[in-house]
Amino acid sequence: MAAVRASVARAQLTLKEPPAAVGAKPGGTIAQLNLQFNPNSLQLRKSTEWRRTPSRMAGESALPEFVGSGPRELSLEVFLDATSKHDNSVEQAVEKLMKGCVPTPASLARKKPASPWVRFEWGSARTTSFDGVLSSLSVTYSLFDVDGKPLRATCSLSIEEASVDPPGQNPTSGARTARSTHTVVAGDSLPLLAWREYGDATAWRVIAEANGIDDPMALVPGAELVVPALGDVGGEEER
Template sequence: MAGKAGASLTRAQLVIMEPPAKVGARPGGRLASVKFQFNPNSLSLTKNVEWRRRPSRMAGQTAVPEFVGSGPRTLSVEVFLDATATHDNSVENRVEQLLLACVPTKKSRAKKKPASPWVRFEWGTAKTTSFDGVLSNLSVDYSLFDVDGKPLRARCGLSIEEAGSDVPGQNPTSGSREARRTHRVVAGDSLPELAWREYGDATAWRVIAEANDIDDPMSLAPGVELLVPAVEEVR
């Protein structure tokens, strides 16, 4: 970790926001801003692109890859917390702030549509690492304790998965996302993956499952034709 951030340094922070009210909407109001005591020394950014190939019968040749879609960005960052350098008597308060991003918000529970907050990592003018997403993983390693057992130091690992709020692109076969369409299952398909490609929300797989009377979203028989509801049916 870098040295302690002084007044002249731009501090990194994690912004915690209400989840969007509907698919395609922007995140809601700010719930909290967790300022980091120390700026990270490094950030890990990954992004996957999915391609599909059909087996080629011609020896020595390979099939032309078919572009399936672009996956979300994932940002991994490690945060160092130290209560010995502040007036706090424990790092648990800051850990609890981070844990807020892992549980449904009060507002979403009140609407009987529980959803965890969206988050955004902010550090100065950085753009590639600052995007709206969800906290997909949080790990906490306590390393120093007071005589009464209170944790004084901790390293927190955060993984933020991009959750773009742009309206999903058009279906090239129909020219519109308003009408229902069908999808023929191929090996490796799953409903969460299909829901992500169609609606930009992997948790919307239940809409497709209900439309096709599917019990197991991870077990799909290749060749089966699925009915894919329109976007407005997800809202």
């Protein structure tokens, strides 16, 4: 019996309404672009940040202290071809991509302008599939009809990660939506972290409760702290 050949997985780009609040999930789908041709290559980047404290007594450079990791950034090229289509134009697909670079009407109505969140999906790939925002987009038209309509285009775009997988429930505080996480470095304290995150050093108790910390000054370098969302902070202060 002849083996059945699996169908080719097609890549797609989905634009979704940006979250209405910090820590929330993206909203409904604004536009979806099913790619005619799968990319020839994908470039995935991720950076880490280190800090060194100069030492006058050290004969060599000081040991680096891990500060945190940057977001993933995916770069790819999308090839569009409308020579065999009835409308003979690639502009409709380009306009969908352009929507990813401007604030959505719903976010403008909330007076919190934000561009759509973008997700690239291709089969079962996981490392290249994440919620992000378009950090750059360039379009090169390479073929035109006699009336000037662009028939072919190459779109180069970069998607920067906008969220990370939630860390889940904290065993000491129960379920809590996390705004972010922070890796402790030497010299950190909860009042300092609260000032950086909320602009209010007195809000350190919210972070302490979320992580089961009794002494706000005794933090262990390398430990990862959950920093609650702004809504959680407001809820604590109202109690």
